[in-house]
Amino acid sequence: MGAVHIRNLRKVYRREAQQVPVLDGLSIDIAEGDFVALMGPSGSGKTTLLNLIGGIDQPTSGEVVVSGTDIGRMKGGKLAKWRSRNIGFIFQLYNLIPVLTAFENVELPLLLTKLSKKERREHVMASLGVVGLTDRIDHYPRQLSGGQEQRVAIARAIVSDPALLLADEPTGDLDAKSAQEILTLLQRLNKEFKKTIVMVTHDPHAAERASRLVHLDKGVLEATPATAAAAR
Amino acid sequence: MAIPFSYNLRNLVVRRTSTMAAALGIGLVVAVFVLVLALAKGFAFAVQSTGLETNAIVLRKGSNAEITSGIEREIAESIAVRPEIAKDESGAAMVVAEVVTLVVLPRNDGADVNVTVRGTAGDRVLGIRTNVRLAAGRMFKPGLREIVVGRSISDRIRNLGLGDAVVFSRQDWKIVGIIESGGTGFESEIWGDAAGVQDAFRRTGVFSSMTFRLTDPTRLAALRTELESDPKYQVTLKTEAQYYADQAGSLSALIGILGTLITVIMAVGAVFGAMNTMYAAVGARAREVATLRALGFRRRAVLGSFLLESTVLSAIGGAFGCLLSLPIDGITTGTMNWDTFSELSFAFRITPQILGTGFVFAIAMGVVGGFLPAVRAARVPITQGLRQI
Numbered sequence A: 001m002g003a004v005h006i007r008n009l010r011k012v013y014r015r016e017a018q019q020v021p022v023l024d025g026l027s028i029d030i031a032e033g034d035f036v037a038l039m040g041p042s043g044s045g046k047t048t049l050l051n052l053i054g055g056i057d058q059p060t061s062g063e064v065v066v067s068g069t070d071i072g073r074m075k076g077g078k079l080a081k082w083r084s085r086n087i088g089f090i091f092q093l094y095n096l097i098p099v100l101t102a103f104e105n106v107e108l109p110l111l112l113t114k115l116s117k118k119e120r121r122e123h124v125m126a127s128l129g130v131v132g133l134t135d136r137i138d139h140y141p142r143q144l145s146g147g148q149e150q151r152v153a154i155a156r157a158i159v160s161d162p163a164l165l166l167a168d169e170p171t172g173d174l175d176a177k178s179a180q181e182i183l184t185l186l187q188r189l190n191k192e193f194k195k196t197i198v199m200v201t202h203d204p205h206a207a208e209r210a211s212r213l214v215h216l217d218k219g220v221l222e223a224t225p226a227t228a229a230a231a232r
Numbered sequence B: 001m002a003i004p005f006s007y008n009l010r011n012l013v014v015r016r017t018s019t020m021a022a023a024l025g026i027g028l029v030v031a032v033f034v035l036v037l038a039l040a041k042g043f044a045f046a047v048q049s050t051g052l053e054t055n056a057i058v059l060r061k062g063s064n065a066e067i068t069s070g071i072e073r074e075i076a077e078s079i080a081v082r083p084e085i086a087k088d089e090s091g092a093a094m095v096v097a098e099v100v101t102l103v104v105l106p107r108n109d110g111a112d113v114n115v116t117v118r119g120t121a122g123d124r125v126l127g128i129r130t131n132v133r134l135a136a137g138r139m140f141k142p143g144l145r146e147i148v149v150g151r152s153i154s155d156r157i158r159n160l161g162l163g164d165a166v167v168f169s170r171q172d173w174k175i176v177g178i179i180e181s182g183g184t185g186f187e188s189e190i191w192g193d194a195a196g197v198q199d200a201f202r203r204t205g206v207f208s209s210m211t212f213r214l215t216d217p218t219r220l221a222a223l224r225t226e227l228e229s230d231p232k233y234q235v236t237l238k239t240e241a242q243y244y245a246d247q248a249g250s251l252s253a254l255i256g257i258l259g260t261l262i263t264v265i266m267a268v269g270a271v272f273g274a275m276n277t278m279y280a281a282v283g284a285r286a287r288e289v290a291t292l293r294a295l296g297f298r299r300r301a302v303l304g305s306f307l308l309e310s311t312v313l314s315a316i317g318g319a320f321g322c323l324l325s326l327p328i329d330g331i332t333t334g335t336m337n338w339d340t341f342s343e344l345s346f347a348f349r350i351t352p353q354i355l356g357t358g359f360v361f362a363i364a365m366g367v368v369g370g371f372l373p374a375v376r377a378a379r380v381p382i383t384q385g386l387r388q389i
Ligand SMILES: Nc1ncnc2c1ncn2[C@@H]1O[C@H](COP(=O)(O)OP(=O)(O)O)[C@@H](O)[C@H]1O
Pocket: A013, A014, A015, A020, A022, A040, A041, A042, A043, A044, A045, A046, A047, A048, A049, B383, B384
């Protein structure tokens, strides 16, 4: 079994009396070490799918197995613990904590582990080393450029060494140059560090960097043609 | 593991205007609360320390205050020879039969107030009331319309200084001495010769009370049983300390109730102030909170974090309130003592315990005000929080 195994996934939101089906019997398998680009029109359920894979949302029905764990029925504290060990989240708006420095932001996930202060420091510095920001450890988010913020966020996502990274439009708020840097970094994490990555994007150029393209429309997956990158 | 404390501290600093406004609200309540407690404390101190454990006071049966009590001369004379009464070095019984009445005098601010006039025995009274001493001048002499006045009313009431003359009962009374008593109720009294006061107020032959030193305080109970059960006397007996503690009771309670009422009303305001700030903080930080939870922090870590934040906020307020109240410590004020209907002056007494109580009260306001916002923060679904821009 691969990194992600989804069968007959349904997600229905209730808006007042109305039932709004967002995902309607979706099935997909993502292999370990894959770099998947998830595309689709706005409102098609991309974020919803990502949230379900990441265990921050609960399916209405269906099977969600991530890294060998059936998370569909897991709840609360157990799920939180599972997330902290298995998933690295990367957001469009970086979601750094404004009052914490780059170092402290990256350290956050490690506060949930049993690591000593010294070990935490080593891990944080290693992560910031991967994203090339060891000279910015004491900077607050507002003192960083968008691209730098997203790199700190990526360092935070990888600091506890999760197998799966989930990136929701990670370049959506960046200029072209910064976007390229971030995509290069994600590719490197995929190739060099063997991270499985699922990335939501609107940008076809960004999608090209992935090894597989998945198209979501109205809650179901469309044809999944192999990309140029996958063919290489 | 908990969300780091520095996260809360820095958030309080970031929104310092709102933090300070809420802390100020809590601080003002704490200041008022501390002052109410200090007032009650000062009042209780002034009244309670007036009476000594070693002295007993005799009143008419059924009477709670000297002003409403009366004891015939013959009764007083027969009690004065009891063996339970201590003797001084010269062999004289340490007992005074006193007459207590009220006069109206103008305070410095112009308001008329009732002042207790106590007719007593100038040669014996200081030996019995060892908590009172002559601070200036000399003791009054019998038959000369001389008086001594308590330090506190001497300061607060017009023309009551040493050497002044004051008119009451259509007679001139010359002030020949000032008495001090460490802030007790006696500092709010005028003392003159018992016969002179009885004469001036047409109360010849009747005393209000008797106060005497016991040879042994443990003998009081037996003496009380004997005197109270003998229909000839029609008196009641208690320690002087108990008498003044009883006096303090009703007004202390009143200050307590009024003060608590004011404090509670203000506290409700301050709690809503804190709640408001915390709701605003929770609202503004929904995406942050959702991010923390996505990273693996639990709901209860979020709850604890926001509770801690409002507790720190209220601790700042508490410290501020305590500081604010401190300059009032020792400032003298006055009130009607409802049991004796006379002016009693006393000082705000701020003790470390009172400050501690005020601080704990502040923390309590923070916890109460922060609870609902913290619950809200912990309950926002992650997916919903993440959608916040
Ligand atoms: N909490 C929610 N309650 C109701 N409807 C929601 C909620 N979250 C998302 N939706 C709806 O689900 C649909 C898919 O949303 P989303 O997964 O964010 O799409 P995408 O990321 O592809 O733009 C949208 O129509 C959106 O309005």
